[in-house]
Amino acid sequence: MNAILEIDRLTKQFGGLSAVCDVSFKVRDGGILGLIGPNGAGKTTIFNLITGVYSVSGGGVRFNGRTITGMEPFRIAELGITRTFQNIRLFKNLTAFENILTACHRSAGYSIAQALLRLPRFRREEIVLRQKAEELLSIMGLEDRAEVQANNLPYGLQRRLEITRALALDPKLLLLDEPAAGMNPDETEQLMALISEIRTRFKLSVLVIEHHMDLVMRLCESIVVLNFGQKLAEGTADEIRRDPKVVEAYLGPGGN
Amino acid sequence: MEYILGILILSAINLVAVLGLSILTGFTGLFSFGHAGFMAIGAYVSAIVTARLNLPFMVGFLAAGLVAGIVSLGLGRLTLKLKGDYFCIATMGFGEAVRLILNNWNWVGGARGWESIPKFDGAGNALPLAIAAVAVILVWNLVNSRQGRNMVAVREEELAAQMAGISVLRTKMLALVVSAILAGIAGGLMANFIGFIAPKTFNMVKSTDLTIIVIFGGLGSISGSIVGAFLLTALPEIFRAFSDWRLVFYGLAVVVIMVGRPQGLLGGVELTPSGLRRILAKRRVRALQKAEIPGAAGQGGKA
Numbered sequence: 001m002n003a004i005l006e007i008d009r010l011t012k013q014f015g016g017l018s019a020v021c022d023v024s025f026k027v028r029d030g031g032i033l034g035l036i037g038p039n040g041a042g043k044t045t046i047f048n049l050i051t052g053v054y055s056v057s058g059g060g061v062r063f064n065g066r067t068i069t070g071m072e073p074f075r076i077a078e079l080g081i082t083r084t085f086q087n088i089r090l091f092k093n094l095t096a097f098e099n100i101l102t103a104c105h106r107s108a109g110y111s112i113a114q115a116l117l118r119l120p121r122f123r124r125e126e127i128v129l130r131q132k133a134e135e136l137l138s139i140m141g142l143e144d145r146a147e148v149q150a151n152n153l154p155y156g157l158q159r160r161l162e163i164t165r166a167l168a169l170d171p172k173l174l175l176l177d178e179p180a181a182g183m184n185p186d187e188t189e190q191l192m193a194l195i196s197e198i199r200t201r202f203k204l205s206v207l208v209i210e211h212h213m214d215l216v217m218r219l220c221e222s223i224v225v226l227n228f229g230q231k232l233a234e235g236t237a238d239e240i241r242r243d244p245k246v247v248e249a250y251l252g253p254g255g256n
Numbered sequence: 257m258e259y260i261l262g263i264l265i266l267s268a269i270n271l272v273a274v275l276g277l278s279i280l281t282g283f284t285g286l287f288s289f290g291h292a293g294f295m296a297i298g299a300y301v302s303a304i305v306t307a308r309l310n311l312p313f314m315v316g317f318l319a320a321g322l323v324a325g326i327v328s329l330g331l332g333r334l335t336l337k338l339k340g341d342y343f344c345i346a347t348m349g350f351g352e353a354v355r356l357i358l359n360n361w362n363w364v365g366g367a368r369g370w371e372s373i374p375k376f377d378g379a380g381n382a383l384p385l386a387i388a389a390v391a392v393i394l395v396w397n398l399v400n401s402r403q404g405r406n407m408v409a410v411r412e413e414e415l416a417a418q419m420a421g422i423s424v425l426r427t428k429m430l431a432l433v434v435s436a437i438l439a440g441i442a443g444g445l446m447a448n449f450i451g452f453i454a455p456k457t458f459n460m461v462k463s464t465d466l467t468i469i470v471i472f473g474g475l476g477s478i479s480g481s482i483v484g485a486f487l488l489t490a491l492p493e494i495f496r497a498f499s500d501w502r503l504v505f506y507g508l509a510v511v512v513i514m515v516g517r518p519q520g521l522l523g524g525v526e527l528t529p530s531g532l533r534r535i536l537a538k539r540r541v542r543a544l545q546k547a548e549i550p551g552a553a554g555q556g557g558k559a
Contacts, residue, residue, distance in 0.1 A: 051419060077421035091412035093476075093524060102409045103420040105402040112430065115401030116394050122401065129402070147537070169421050 004029040004064060004173055004205045005050070005081075011058035012045055012229075019045045021229045022059070027173065032199060032206040034220030036213075036240075038249060041226040043209045044086060047175050050207075051083055052076045063173070078106060082166035083175035086209075088158050092151040096142055096161050099150055100133040103168035107132055133168070139201070140164045140194075156187045160194070167202060174198075176208040180215055188212055192219055217241070225249070263493050265381060268388035269445045271485035274469045275395045276438030278481040281470050283399055284431035285411030287344045289463045290351030294324040294436040296458035297354060298443030300364055303373045306448060313376055313383060317444040324440025325433050332432045336425060351463050358455040369454025373447050384445045391438060396478055398434065407431050408476065439466075472510055474520030479527040484520075 003026040012020040020042040027033045035043050048054040050061050052073040060069040068076050091099050108125035115122050137143045140160055145153060150161060159179060166174055179195070180188045192215055199206055210216045216223060217237040225232040225240060227249045233240060240246055273295060280286050298320030305316040335346040359367045376383055398404045406427045409417040418424055447453045465488075473484025491509060495502035513521065525531050 053415065053418075072423070073418040074421050074423045077419055082421075083419055085416070089413045089416040091409055091416065093412060094408065098405070098408075102402075102405040105406060106421050108402050110402070112398075112401075112403050115403055116397050118397055126401075147534070165416075165420065 002029040003027060003062075004031075005207065006062040007046070007050070007059075008062065009059035010046065010049055010056065010061065012042075012049055012054060013057045018229050020049065023226065023229070023231045024059075025224045025231065025234060027205050027207055028221075030199075030203065030205055031222070032195075032208065032220050034216040034223040035207060035209045035226065036211070036216055036223060037226035037232070040228075042229040043226055044177055045229075046226075047083060047177055047207075047209065050076075050175065051081060077169060077171075080170070080172035081175065082169050082171040082173075084159070084162045084166055084177055084179060086177040086181065088162050090150040090158060090162055090165070093149065095147050095149055096153065097133055097137065097146040099161060099165050100136055100168050101129060103165045104129045104132050104136075106169055136164055136168055140167075156183060156190075159183070159191070163194070163198070167198065170202075171204065173205045173207065176206065176210075178209050178211060180210060180212045188215060191215075195219060261381065263490055265384050265449055267486045267489040268384040269442050269449060270466070270469065270489050271388045271482060272384075272391050272445065273439045273442035273466055274473075274481045274485045275391050275478070276435035276442075277466050277470050278473075278478065279395060279398065279407070279438075280431045280435040281467060282475040282477065282481065283404065283411060284407040284428060286340065286428060286431065287467065288347040288435070289344060289460060289467065290347030290349070290354075291435065291439045291466055292458040292460065292462035293347075293351035293354035294328065294439035295443030295446065295462065296358060296453075296455065297324045297327055298440030299447040299453045299458070300358060300370075300443075301440070302444030303364070303370055303447045303453060306374045307370075307372070313374075313380065313448055316448060317383075317387065317441050320444030321437040321441040324443070325437040328433050328436030329429070331436075332429045336428045336432065348460065348463075351458075351460060355455045355458055358458075365454070367455060369452060369456075371452050373451050373453065375451040376448055384449065387441065387445065391441075392478065392482065395434075395438075399478060403427070403430060411476075468510060471520055472513055474523035474525070476524045477520070477522040477526055479525075479531075480520055480522030483522065483527075 005027040007023060007025050010020055010023045011018065023046065025033070035046065037043055045054065049056055052068070052071055056069050060067055062068065063079060063081060068079065091102060094102065108129050110122045110125050134143070134146070137146050140163070142157065142161060142164060145157060150158065153161060163176070163179070176195070180191055183191060195206065196219070198204060208216070208220065220237065222234065222236055223240045224234045225246050232249055233243045233246050235243070273291065277288065277291055280288055301323045302316035302320040305311050305319045306313060331350055335343050338346060358364060364370055406417065406422045409420065409422055410424050410427050414424055469484040469488045470481060472488060474480030492502055492506050495505045498505060525535055
C-alpha cells in the first residue's frame with residue numbers, strides 16, 4: 001500500500017489536556033478515509049495538526065514520504081494539502097470568482113516588479129489565472145454565480161465554493177471538515193456525488209470528518225474512529241458498524 | 257491661484273501617503289497610527305540630501321522612500337507577528353519614538369525645526385503631481401495582481417489565506433514596506449514643498465489624519481483614497497472662513513459621513529467602468545428583491 005499521508009503517534013496537548021493522544025493511521029494514495037467520533041474527540045485538532053495550524057506535541061506527520069511536522073501552514077498547502085473548514089471560511093466580501101482567482105495564485109510566478117509595471121509575463125500569466133478560475137467554477141457548476149459576493153451565496157453553494165477554492169491549489173490531498181454539516185438530505189446526496197466526482201477528476205486522496213453516518217459509510221473505503229483523543233477503531237464501514245467499542249462510544253455501555 | 261495650486265499640491269502629497277496606507281489598512285487590514293513616523297523619516301532624509309548634500313529633488317525623494325522602506329522592514333520583523341490591535345499600538349510607539357529622536361537631534365534642528373530647506377517652485381510644482389499620478393498607477397497595478405489579491409485574502413480571513421498557500425507574514429510585510437516607502441516619499445515632498453520641517457509636524461495627529469482619510473474614502477478602494485485625499489485636504493481650507501470652528505466642522509463632516517456610510521465613501525468599489533457596472537447590477541438585484549412578494553422572500557437565494 002502506497003500511503004500519501006502517514007500519521008505517526010500524533011499527540012497534541014493543550015496544557016494538561018491531551019486533545020489528541022498517540023493516534024496513528026495512513027491515507028492510501030488515491031484513497032478516501034473517513035474520520036469519525038463523538039464531539040470533542042479531536043478530529044478537527046488532527047486537521048489543524050496536519051495543516052500546521054497547531055504545533056505538534058509529539059509524533060509526526062509524513063506527506064508523500066516527507067516529514068511535514070513543524071512546517072509553516074502555507075508551505076504545507078503549497079506541497080499539496082488543502083482543506084475546508086467546519087464553519088465555512090470564505091473571503092466573504094469577494095465574489096465567487098475572486099475567491100477562486102485569489103487561491104489560484106500559485107499557478108503564476110510573476111514578481112512584484114513585473115506586476116507593478118505590467119510586463120508581458122504578468123499579462124500572460126494573469127490570463128492563465130483567470131482562465132483557470134473560470135474553468136474551476138464551471139467544473140463545480142458555479143459559473144453562473146461567479147459575480148455573486150461569497151456571503152450572499154446560499155449555504156450549500158458556499159460549501160461548494162470553499163471546496164473549489166481548496167482545489168484551486170491543485171492539491172494531492174483534500175481535507176474536508178464536516179462538509180455536510182447543516183445540509184439537508186438532498187444537498188448531502190449532491191455533495192457525495194460531487195466528492196466522488198472530484199476525486200477521480202483531480203486524482204485526489206481525501207480525508208473527511210463527518211457526522212452523517214450514511215455519508216461516511218457509503219463514501220469512505222476505510223474509517224478511523226476517535227474517542228477522547230484516542231484511536232478507538234479502524235476498518236471498513238462494515239467492520240466499524242459491528243465493532244462493540246464503537247457502538248459503546250456512540251450509544252453508551254450496553255448500547256447494543 | 258497660487259493658493260489653489262498650494263492646496264492641490266498638498267492634496268497630491270497627502271495622496272501619496274494615503275495610497276500607501278490604503279494598501280496597508282484598506283487592502284491588508286492592518287491599522288497603523290505611526291505612519292507620520294515614516295513621513296518624518298522621509299522628510300528629514302530628503303532635507304539632508306537636498307540641503308546638506310545639494311543633490312537634486314528626485315534623488316531626495318527616492319532616498320526618502322528607500323530609507324523609510326528599510327526602516328519599515330525592521331519594524332515589520334519586530335511587530336508583524338502581533339495580532340491586529342497590538343500591531344496598531346506598536347506602530348503608535350514607533351511614530352512617537354521617531355518624533356522624539358528628531359526632537360533631540362540638534363544636527364537636524366532639534367525641536368525648533370529645520371528652516372531654509374530648498375523648495376521646488378515654478379515647473380518643479382509638477383513634481384508632486386507627477387509623483388502622485390505615478391503612485392496611483394503603480395498602486396492600482398499592485399492591487400490588481402496576485403500579490404494584491406493575497407493582501408485582500410489576508411484581510412478577509414487570515415487562516416483561510418494560509419490554507420490557500422499564502423504566506424501571511426510575507427504579505428503583511430510587503431504591504432507595510434510599500435506603505436512606508438510611499439509615506440517616506442510624501443514626507444520628502446512635504447519637506448521640499450514647505451521648506452521648513454519640525455518634529456511636531458509629524459505627531460500622532462498626522463498619523464490619524466492619514467488613517468481618517470483612508471477610512472473616509474472607503475477601505476479597499478483606490479478611488480476612495482484619491483477622493484478622500486483631495487476632499488479632506490481641501491475641507492479645512494474651505495472651512496477656513498469659520499476660523500477657530502473649522503476643525504469642528506471638519507470633525508462633524510467626518511462623523512456625518514461615517515454614520516451615513518460606515519463603509520466610507522467608496523468602500524470596496526472602484527470608479528472604473530466595470531466597477532460602476534457592478535454597483536448598478538447590485539442596485540438592480542436589490543430592487544428586484546424588494547419587488548418580490550414578501551412571502552416568497554425566505555427562498556430568495558435562488559432569485
